[in-house]
Amino acid sequence: xxxxxxxxxxxxxxxxxxxxxxxxxxxxxxxxxxxxxxxxxxxxxxxxxxxxxxxxxxxxxxxxxxxxxxxxxxxxxxxxxxxxxxxxxxxxxxxxxxxxxxxxxxxxxxxxxxxxxxxxxxxxxxxxxxxxxxxxxxxxxxxxxxxxxxxxxxxxxxxxxxxxxxxxxxxxxxxxxxxxxxxxxxxxxxxxxxxxxxxxxxxxxxxxxxxxxxxxxxxxxxxxxxxxxxxxxxxxxxxxxxxxxxxxxxxxxxxxxxxxxxxxxxxxxxxxxxxxxxxxxxxxxxxxxxxxxxxxxxxxxxx
Amino acid sequence: xxxxxxxxxxxxxxxxxxxxxxxxxxxxxxxxxxxxxxxxxxxxxxxxxxxxxxxxxxxxxxxxxxxxxxxxxxxxxxxxxxxxxxxxxxxxxxxxxxxxxxxxxxxxxxxxxxxxxxxxxxxxxxxxxxxxxxxxxxxxxxxxxxxxxxxxxxxxxxxxxxxxxxxxxxxxxxxxxxxxxxxxxxxxxxxxxxxxxxxxxxxxxxxxxxxxxxxxxxxxxxxxxxxxxxxxxxxxxxxxxxxxxxxxxxxxxx
Numbered sequence: 418x419x420x421x422x423x424x425x426x427x428x429x430x431x432x433x434x435x436x437x438x439x440x441x442x443x444x445x446x447x448x449x450x451x452x453x454x455x456x457x458x459x460x461x462x463x464x465x466x467x468x469x470x471x472x473x474x475x476x477x478x479x480x481x482x483x484x485x486x487x488x489x490x491x492x493x494x495x496x497x498x499x500x501x502x503x504x505x506x507x508x509x510x511x512x513x514x515x516x517x518x519x520x521x522x523x524x525x526x527x528x529x530x531x532x533x534x535x536x537x538x539x540x541x542x543x544x545x546x547x548x549x550x551x552x553x554x555x556x557x558x559x560x561x562x563x564x565x566x567x568x569x570x571x572x573x574x575x576x577x578x579x580x581x582x583x584x585x586x587x588x589x590x591x592x593x594x595x596x597x598x599x600x601x602x603x604x605x606x607x608x609x610x611x612x613x614x615x616x617x618x619x620x621x622x623x624x625x626x627x628x629x630x631x632x633x634x635x636x637x638x639x640x641x642x643x644x645x646x647x648x649x650x651x652x653x654x655x656x657x658x659x660x661x662x663x664x665x666x667x668x669x670x671x672x673x674x675x676x677x678x679x680x681x682x683x684x685x686x687x688x689x690x691x692x693x694x695x696x697x698x699x700x701x702x703x704x705x706x707x708x709x710x711x712x713x714x715x716x717x718x719x720x
Numbered sequence: 721x722x723x724x725x726x727x728x729x730x731x732x733x734x735x736x737x738x739x740x741x742x743x744x745x746x747x748x749x750x751x752x753x754x755x756x757x758x759x760x761x762x763x764x765x766x767x768x769x770x771x772x773x774x775x776x777x778x779x780x781x782x783x784x785x786x787x788x789x790x791x792x793x794x795x796x797x798x799x800x801x802x803x804x805x806x807x808x809x810x811x812x813x814x815x816x817x818x819x820x821x822x823x824x825x826x827x828x829x830x831x832x833x834x835x836x837x838x839x840x841x842x843x844x845x846x847x848x849x850x851x852x853x854x855x856x857x858x859x860x861x862x863x864x865x866x867x868x869x870x871x872x873x874x875x876x877x878x879x880x881x882x883x884x885x886x887x888x889x890x891x892x893x894x895x896x897x898x899x900x901x902x903x904x905x906x907x908x909x910x911x912x913x914x915x916x917x918x919x920x921x922x923x924x925x926x927x928x929x930x931x932x933x934x935x936x937x938x939x940x941x942x943x944x945x946x947x948x949x950x951x952x953x954x955x956x957x958x959x960x961x962x963x964x965x966x967x968x969x970x971x972x973x974x
Contacts, residue, residue: 568838573823573831573848580813580824587811590773591825591891592799593832601834 422552426620428660429552429559430613434633435640435652436559436566437609442638443646444570445602446582448501451508452637454515455485455607457629459614461519464532464624474538478615485611486604493603497596512631520626531625535618555616559653562609567649569605578602636663639689643696645703654705662689726751726895726926727772727803732781734767741767743950744781749895754917754927756941756958758934760970763947765930766808766899772928773805773897774798785895800827802894806887808903808930810880814873818864821872821883822855823848825890851890858886862916878909885913895926902933914940934971938962946970 434456441447459481466472466480496507519526526532539550569575577598580588585595618624636659644655662685669681676684700706725748734742741764749755757765770776772783774795783791790798799805813821829851831837831844859865862882867875872883881901888896901917902910910933918940921927931937938944938958946954946961948970954961961967 565838569834572837573829573844574834574837576816576820577824577829577832579815580821583813583815584811586775587807587813587887588824589794589796590775590799590805590807590811591887592796592804592827593824594794594796598832605834 419548422548423620424660424664426552426555427664428657429555430617430620431637431640431659432653432656433559433562433613433616434610434637435644435656436562437606437613438637438641439646439652440566440569440602440609441606443641443648443651444575444582445578445599446501447497447599447603447606448505449508449603449606450505450631450634451510451512451515452606452610453629453631453633454508454512455489455610456614456617456633457512457515457519457626458485458488459611460618460624460629461526461532461614462611463615464535464618465525467536467619468532468534474536474619478612481615482608482611485614486608489604489607490600493600494596497599497603509631509634512634516626516629519629526626529626531623532618533623535622535624537622538619551620555620558612558616562612563649563653565609569602570649574598639693641703642693643704645700645706648703648705651703651705655703658704659689662692724751725749727783727785729768729772730782730784732768732771732783733779734764734771734776735779741950742771742778745947745950745952746781747945747952747955749926749928750943751926752921752924753942754921754929754940756937756944757928757930757947758932758937758944759947759953762949764950765947768947769805769897769899769928769930773803775805799891802892803897804888804891804893804895805897806884806899806901808899810877810884812872812875812880812883814871816872817869818859818872818875818883819852819855819868822858822886822890823851825887826851826854827892855886855890858889862886863912878905881905881913882909885916889920893925895928896920898927898929898931900930900932902931902936910936 434452438449438452441449462481462484463477466477467474492511496504499507520528537547537551538554539547542550577588577593581595581598588595640655640659641652642655643658644653645651696703728746728748730746731744732742732746733740733744745764745768747757747768757768759765767776771778774793778791781791782789785798785801785803790801813824816824830840830847837844856865859868862885864879864882864886867879872880875883881904885901898917901913905913914936917927917929929937929941941958944956944958944961945952946967953970954964954967956964
């Protein structure tokens with residue numbers, strides 16, 4: 418049962434990550450390959466403050482969000498003007514920088530050893546109840562994040578961000594400071610990643626640098642592409658499907674005897690690759706995304 | 721420079737990798753007039769246009785708008801002061817509907833600010849209703865009304881050009897800057913656009929039109945600048961410019 422809880426908790430945390438990334442990439446067109454850096458900042462901030470300095474959970478989580486936002490703000494100001502591919506490279510570089518910092522600044526992060534004994538929320542209720550309540554809390558906060566993203570997407574701000582994605586120069590020509598809006602959404606997405614990182618740390622109760630590899634970023638991208646970037650429920654559906662794949666291939670070897678664990682691990686990446694290729698071919702906007710419209714072809718005679 | 725001009729560009733210089741595109745050009749725009757900027761391909765028209773809108777930074781020279789120097793002001797700030805441009809190739813927000821495209825252009829939206837976008841529901845709803853009404857009037861004026869709910873990427877090319885104009889008008893321009901408003905537009909839509917432009921002038925708006933189609937622009941312009949090879953060749957009323965044999969030579973390539 419507790420394994421199932423963990424799968425659901427991870428799916429929910431990935432859904433939260435995908436929602437934050439969706440605000441950046443799906444809505445605004447900001448390609449952030451360093452997304453994991455803000456997850457790591459959130460996780461380590463909350464772990465260090467609660468374990469090292471005895472902070473209660475809620476202020477520690479707020480600090481995790483605040484620090485992720487505070488770090489992303491100057492980074493966004495410096496880099497957001499870069500076009501898509503360049504921004505992708507710079508953000509990927511930034512996430513490596515954060516990874517190296519965490520690995521080497523042992524006085525703060527305990528380096529490769531990691532931080533153990535991170536408190537679970539609701540610990541006072543006993544181990545079983547605290548797990549269930551923590552799971553509910555994670556789901557509730559994911560729902561709240563969905564609501565936040567929905568409000569942004571449906572507001573005039575969301576309309577403006579979609580316009581920026583479609584044509585930034587044209588938005589500037591209408592008198593809007595596009596850079597400040599892109600930085601804003603970069604910071605909001607990073608804050609969501611920071612919260613997801615903190616929730617992850619307190620669920621799993623032990624964090625170390627290798628948990629925050631670029632795989633986290635790419636899994637989030639996979640979830641978003643699976644579910645459909647730009648759609649509201651896409652990130653949630655995508656995260657659920659991704660978790661089914663990643664965790665299903667852990668359980669499956671018990672039942673499928675002709676494959677060993679290594680073959681299974683290899684197979685799951687082949688399957689994810691195949692699914693992505695099929696999806697991009699047949700449903701380029703994701704499972705929940707809009708079907709591509711048939712544009713009127715020039716050679717077709719309209720009645 | 722006469723005191724009454726809305727905008728003056730003085731001695732504008734611009735080079736791209738060693739080639740001088742603008743060689744000290746000066747023009748001024750009178751309020752409530754349509755000024756045309758014409759010239760053969762590669763004369764530097766679009767560069768001068770973009771120096772004025774702020775999308776290209778001049779190497780030297782000065783731009784004064786409403787008595788205020790704006791030479792180094794960012795493009796979006798100039799747009800807020802009322803210098804609003806359209807693009808030669810339509811830059812519609814393809815995924816957005818025609819109406820949404822126009823709504824994006826409305827200034828000072830509460831719902832675009834954070835965090836008020838999340839909770840100021842009443843204020844947003846009232847402002848959206850007012851902006852929708854204005855957008856509706858513009859669509860009516862330009863004949864886009866029938867396609868208001870269509871995704872703008874599906875519009876015919878000529879209507880995209882009209883949408884470009886509608887969006888610029890929604891941003892409340894004092895000086896409307898049009899980069900080849902007739903390029904890629906069927907003749908019928910073209911004459912409609914020209915008619916709209918004279919109507920806007922008659923309401924007191926100032927326009928600068930860069931155009932290739934001489935015949936059309938001569939009909940509506942009050943003042944014409946002829947740019948050849950990065951230099952001002954002639955300036956005057958359409959009749960004066962048309963009679964100028966240097967202009968005829970530049971255009972006929974004799």
